[in-house]
Amino acid sequence: MLVECLVREGVDCLFGYPGGVTIPFYDVLYDHPLRHVLVRHEENAAFAAEGYARATGKVGVCCATSGPGATNLTTGLVDAMMDSIPVVAITGQVTSKLIGSDAFQEADTFGITRPCTKHNYLVKRLEDLAQTIHEAFYVAGSGRPGPVLVDVTKDVLQAQGHYQQVTAIHLPGYRVFTEGHTGQVRRAAQLVQEAQRPLVYGGGGIIAAGTAKELREFVELADLPAVLTLMGLGGLASEHPNFISMPGMHGSYAANMALTNCDLLIALGVRFDDRVTGRLAAFAPHAKVIHVDIDPAEIGKNRAPDVPIVGDVKRVLVKLNKLLAESGNAPDETLRAARRAWWHRIRQWKQEHPFDVVTSDTEIKPQHLMAEIDRISGGQAIVASDVGQHQMWAAQLVRFNEPRLWLSSGGLGSMGFGIPAAIGAQFARPDKLVFAIVGDGGFQMSIPELSTIASNGLPIKIVVMNNGHLGMVRQWQTLFYNNRLSAVELDGFPDVEKLAAAYGFKGRIIDKPWELAPALEEAVAEPGPYLLNVKVTPFECVYPMVPAGSGLEEMVLGPPQPVAVPAK
Amino acid sequence: MLQVISLLLENKPGALMRVTGLLSQRGYNIESLTVARTLDPELSRMTIVVDVDSVQRQQVIKQMNKLINVLQATDLTDSPAVVRELVLVRIRMPQESRTAVLKEAEIFGGRVVDSSTEGFAIEATGDPEKLGEFIDVMNSYGEIEVTRSGALAIGLEAKKLRLQPPVPTKTKMEEFVD
Incomplete structure (x- = not known):
C-alpha cells in the first residue's frame, strides 16, 4: 500500500537503506518498477533526496529503518529544513504493540524528528496510511517547502489492504498564503x-x-x-x-x-x-x-x-x-x-574589487581551480558543493545561468553533503554534467558513497579541492585565533588513484597548474565517474570577508600582515 | 514581559509537544501552560503565558501559527480578555489565627475545601496577580503549600464567538494538487 501511495505521488526514485522493520516494504519493492537507490549510509539517503529535490523542484524521497536508521536521517532533515527543501522521509517503527518497551532498534523517531521537520507523523493503523502519505507530500511541497517524516510501524507495513483513493486532505491548521496583498x-x-x-x-x-x-x-x-x-x-x-x-x-x-x-x-x-x-x-x-x-x-x-x-x-x-x-x-x-x-x-x-582569480605558475590556487571548472561548465553544469572554503570560492567564481544548478547546503552547512547531493541530482537529471566539488574534509565524510556511484555507473565528476586542512576553520584560526591551528590538519589522505581504482573507476592526482585544464577535460570526457584530487595551496584564505558581527562595509578585502605564531 | 497566548489546536498525539518544543527551541521561557478539550472533542484550547521581550511577541505568534496542528494562535496580552487562575493553598497555623485566616480567605473570595485541627485547604480563583497577594497574606499566618493552575484566558474581542470553533470544511484533493 505504501508503494502504491508513492507511485500515485509521482515518485520515480527513492533513496534508502533497509533494516529489520522495513523488510515488508522492501519485499514489495522486490518486483516493483519503482526505483530504489541503495545508499551506503542513511544520512546520505536524506542528502541524496535533497539533491534530487534541489535539482528538480520535485519532492525528494528517502527511507530508513527504525532506531539508528531514523536517527541517521536527522542531519539531512535539518539541512532540508534550514534550506526549505521538499523531502518526504519514510521510516520504519517497531510493531505498535512494542512501542514504549525499549524494543530492539526502537527510538522515539516521532519525538526526535519533531524539531527537524516541517511536520511529522506516526502511523499505527493501516487505514491512516494513505491519507497520511498524501498529506505528507502536500505539506512538504506546498507553501514554504520543507521535510516531512512519516514513521510507520512494522505491523502497518506488513498489513495487507487495498488502496482506497484519497479524495480530500484535512489540515485545518495549515494555511498557505500565496497571492500577496x-x-x-x-x-x-x-x-x-x-x-x-x-x-x-x-x-x-x-x-x-x-x-x-x-x-x-x-x-x-x-x-x-x-x-x-x-x-x-x-x-x-x-x-x-x-x-x-x-x-x-x-x-x-x-x-x-x-x-x-x-x-x-x-x-x-x-x-x-x-x-x-x-x-x-x-x-x-x-x-x-x-x-x-x-x-x-x-x-x-x-x-x-x-x-x-x-x-x-x-x-x-x-x-x-x-x-x-x-x-x-x-x-x-x-x-x-x-x-x-x-x-x-x-x-x-x-x-x-572583482572576485580575484588568483593564479600561480608553480602551484594550483583554489580560485584557479574554480575558474577552470567555470570555463568547462559555461554556466550550464550542475555543481553540488560541500561546505567550507571551496564552497565559497565556487559560489564566487562558477557561473550558473539557470536555477537548480547550484546545490549547496546553505543554512545548516552540513559537511558530507556534496557527494550524496550530486548522486541525487544525477539520478534526477541523467542528461546533465554533474560536478561534486568537495574539500578533503567533506570528501572523507562521504567516501562510502563512492560505492553507490560505482555500482550505478553515475558519471559524476568529483573534484576534491585538497588543501590538506579543514580550510575554513583554519582560516578563522589564522585570522582570529592567532594562527593557532588546532585539529585542522588532515594528514593521511588516501591515494585517490588507488581509491578510485578500488571502486572500479578512474582517479587522478594533480598538483601543477598546467595540468588543471587537461585533467578536468579528461574527467569530463570520461563516460563514467571520475575522481580528481587537486592539491591546491594550503594556506589560501577566502576574501572578501566580513568578520562575524561586523557590518558589511567593514569587509576585509585581502590577506592581513602575516601573524607570528607564538612559541609553544 | 509576560505574554498571554490563547491557542486552538487539534487534539492529536504530539500536538502539545510541538507547542512546547517550539517555545524551548526558540528560547522562550514558559511561565504557565494549561490545556483542555473544547466543545469539539477534536480540538483543544491552550493558554500559555511566556516570558519574552516585546520585540519577539509577534514572532512567537507567527511561529505558533505555522505549526500544522495549530488552528489559531492569538495574543491576548493587550486585547480585552479575562485572565483567571485557580490556586489551592494548604495552610497550617496556630489555633488562635483560624478566624483571621477565614476572614482573609473571604476577602479574596476563597473557599475552604478541607478543614482539620491543623489548618485548612482553601481554593481561590481570580486574577493571577491578586492570587499572588492572597498567597502572600496566607504565608504571613503560617506554613503553606501552594498549587497554581496557571492562567486561563478568554478573549472578549473575537470577531466570531469561538465557543464552537469553526472547523474548515474538507477541501477537495484536486484543489491542493496543482
Missing part, C-alpha cells in the same frame, strides 16, 4: 519607480517558487541591479548584465557596497540570514525595505520591512511586472540621472 504590491511598485538607488536582494525563495523568468522580467523592466544569496544563485543568470554577485560574509565588494548604500531594498524570498547581513544594524541602513516571502514568520523576523508582502514570490512578481509595465510613468530627468549615477557607482565597485 494587492494594495501592498501597488505600494511596492510605486517605491520601485521612485527609488534612486534600488537593489534586488533575491534568495532561495526565487528558486523554490520557480520564478527565474519573472525575476528577469522584473529587473529588466525597472533596470534594477540584483544580488543573489548563496541559496539564490542561478535565480538570475550569472551572465545577466543586471546581476552583481553574491553578497554577505564572502560576498563581493560590489554586492556588499550596493547593499550598504541602496535606498530601496527589494527582498525576494530571503530571510535576512546573519551570513548575508553581518551586523543587522549596519545592514542596508539607508534603505526602505520591501519584503516578499511566503512564510509570514520570516517577515519582520530580523528586519522590519516598510512594505511587507506575504505571498508566493512568483505570483507577486507577476503582479508587480504587470503594474510596472502598465504604468506609463516615465521617470523624470532627476530620477534618471540618479539611477544612472547609481549604476555607475556599482560598476565602479565591481571594477575596483
Whole structure:
C-alpha cells in the first residue's frame, strides 16, 4: 500500500537503506518498477533526496529503518529544513504493540524528528496510511517547502489492504498564503519607480517558487541591479548584465557596497540570514525595505520591512511586472540621472574589487581551480558543493545561468553533503554534467558513497579541492585565533588513484597548474565517474570577508600582515 | 514581559509537544501552560503565558501559527480578555489565627475545601496577580503549600464567538494538487 501511495505521488526514485522493520516494504519493492537507490549510509539517503529535490523542484524521497536508521536521517532533515527543501522521509517503527518497551532498534523517531521537520507523523493503523502519505507530500511541497517524516510501524507495513483513493486532505491548521496583498504590491511598485538607488536582494525563495523568468522580467523592466544569496544563485543568470554577485560574509565588494548604500531594498524570498547581513544594524541602513516571502514568520523576523508582502514570490512578481509595465510613468530627468549615477557607482565597485582569480605558475590556487571548472561548465553544469572554503570560492567564481544548478547546503552547512547531493541530482537529471566539488574534509565524510556511484555507473565528476586542512576553520584560526591551528590538519589522505581504482573507476592526482585544464577535460570526457584530487595551496584564505558581527562595509578585502605564531 | 497566548489546536498525539518544543527551541521561557478539550472533542484550547521581550511577541505568534496542528494562535496580552487562575493553598497555623485566616480567605473570595485541627485547604480563583497577594497574606499566618493552575484566558474581542470553533470544511484533493 505504501508503494502504491508513492507511485500515485509521482515518485520515480527513492533513496534508502533497509533494516529489520522495513523488510515488508522492501519485499514489495522486490518486483516493483519503482526505483530504489541503495545508499551506503542513511544520512546520505536524506542528502541524496535533497539533491534530487534541489535539482528538480520535485519532492525528494528517502527511507530508513527504525532506531539508528531514523536517527541517521536527522542531519539531512535539518539541512532540508534550514534550506526549505521538499523531502518526504519514510521510516520504519517497531510493531505498535512494542512501542514504549525499549524494543530492539526502537527510538522515539516521532519525538526526535519533531524539531527537524516541517511536520511529522506516526502511523499505527493501516487505514491512516494513505491519507497520511498524501498529506505528507502536500505539506512538504506546498507553501514554504520543507521535510516531512512519516514513521510507520512494522505491523502497518506488513498489513495487507487495498488502496482506497484519497479524495480530500484535512489540515485545518495549515494555511498557505500565496497571492500577496494587492494594495501592498501597488505600494511596492510605486517605491520601485521612485527609488534612486534600488537593489534586488533575491534568495532561495526565487528558486523554490520557480520564478527565474519573472525575476528577469522584473529587473529588466525597472533596470534594477540584483544580488543573489548563496541559496539564490542561478535565480538570475550569472551572465545577466543586471546581476552583481553574491553578497554577505564572502560576498563581493560590489554586492556588499550596493547593499550598504541602496535606498530601496527589494527582498525576494530571503530571510535576512546573519551570513548575508553581518551586523543587522549596519545592514542596508539607508534603505526602505520591501519584503516578499511566503512564510509570514520570516517577515519582520530580523528586519522590519516598510512594505511587507506575504505571498508566493512568483505570483507577486507577476503582479508587480504587470503594474510596472502598465504604468506609463516615465521617470523624470532627476530620477534618471540618479539611477544612472547609481549604476555607475556599482560598476565602479565591481571594477575596483572583482572576485580575484588568483593564479600561480608553480602551484594550483583554489580560485584557479574554480575558474577552470567555470570555463568547462559555461554556466550550464550542475555543481553540488560541500561546505567550507571551496564552497565559497565556487559560489564566487562558477557561473550558473539557470536555477537548480547550484546545490549547496546553505543554512545548516552540513559537511558530507556534496557527494550524496550530486548522486541525487544525477539520478534526477541523467542528461546533465554533474560536478561534486568537495574539500578533503567533506570528501572523507562521504567516501562510502563512492560505492553507490560505482555500482550505478553515475558519471559524476568529483573534484576534491585538497588543501590538506579543514580550510575554513583554519582560516578563522589564522585570522582570529592567532594562527593557532588546532585539529585542522588532515594528514593521511588516501591515494585517490588507488581509491578510485578500488571502486572500479578512474582517479587522478594533480598538483601543477598546467595540468588543471587537461585533467578536468579528461574527467569530463570520461563516460563514467571520475575522481580528481587537486592539491591546491594550503594556506589560501577566502576574501572578501566580513568578520562575524561586523557590518558589511567593514569587509576585509585581502590577506592581513602575516601573524607570528607564538612559541609553544 | 509576560505574554498571554490563547491557542486552538487539534487534539492529536504530539500536538502539545510541538507547542512546547517550539517555545524551548526558540528560547522562550514558559511561565504557565494549561490545556483542555473544547466543545469539539477534536480540538483543544491552550493558554500559555511566556516570558519574552516585546520585540519577539509577534514572532512567537507567527511561529505558533505555522505549526500544522495549530488552528489559531492569538495574543491576548493587550486585547480585552479575562485572565483567571485557580490556586489551592494548604495552610497550617496556630489555633488562635483560624478566624483571621477565614476572614482573609473571604476577602479574596476563597473557599475552604478541607478543614482539620491543623489548618485548612482553601481554593481561590481570580486574577493571577491578586492570587499572588492572597498567597502572600496566607504565608504571613503560617506554613503553606501552594498549587497554581496557571492562567486561563478568554478573549472578549473575537470577531466570531469561538465557543464552537469553526472547523474548515474538507477541501477537495484536486484543489491542493496543482
